[in-house]
Amino acid sequence: MEVYLMKFIKKNKNVPGFNLTIGFTVFYISILILIPLSTVFFNTFKMGFSEFMEIVTDERVVHSYYISFGTSFLASIINLFFGLLIAWVLVRYKFLGSKIIDSIVDIPFALPTAVAGIALTNLYAPNGIIGKVFINMGVKIAFTPIGITLALVFIGLPFVVRTVQPVLENIDLECEEASLCLGASGFKTFFKVILPELIPALITGFTLSFARALGEYGSVVFIAGNIPMETEITPLLIRAKLEQYDYNGATAIALVLLVSSFIILFSINLLQWISKRKKLAVLEG
16 A cells, blocks of 8 residues: 555646646745755855865864764764653553653653753752762763753754654554564563664664764753863854854854764665665565
């Protein structure tokens, strides 16, 4: 049935109203996304290549890349594991308070990032409830890359949970039951039957979490400490250059983040396209 539906959609792309809706879509995307972002490219092209490379390869800027990309990647890996675990619990187990937990997962989406940053700083600062405990053990959390990573885990977790959750809900339980009836253990059933279905969603959730963390500012700026060559993130460096009226410097660094985000999001769409093509090929075969 799904194969016939896909063929029908392909044959009937130009349904009534197509020209109007596609025109409005292109106009809307251009005004809100393409034109504003294109100014970053145009302003960068105004400066020479040597000036651009000098700015983006400055020692302080390169160190901010290490901090931003490193902590974003680590936070996304953590979210990949715990996001899958939380999605699994919410889908496979029915218990008192499950709806409340399901709602709490979305709080980082709605909470102003500055509020999150202040809350996390108060919690993990040397005089905070948790920070004080770790300071006594010789571990400092706030104003270190550890604190930055925790902040990025906080804002990135919902992306993994909400990406994996619907896929888990749609997995056919009969396949799992058949695997168990054939003698496979629970772990083997998970890794051989369930996990392959989840891999595309996990990759998408990881990439979205990574892209979101890469450009995060509000929740990180308070807990990072913003120490140059130690805990200074790239978005903060862009703002610092703007405050110094160094528009060329801010634009050049912004272009690096913009291109990085584009590559990440392009990878998502490519992986999804490959996955759909494989699924369609299996259905047609």
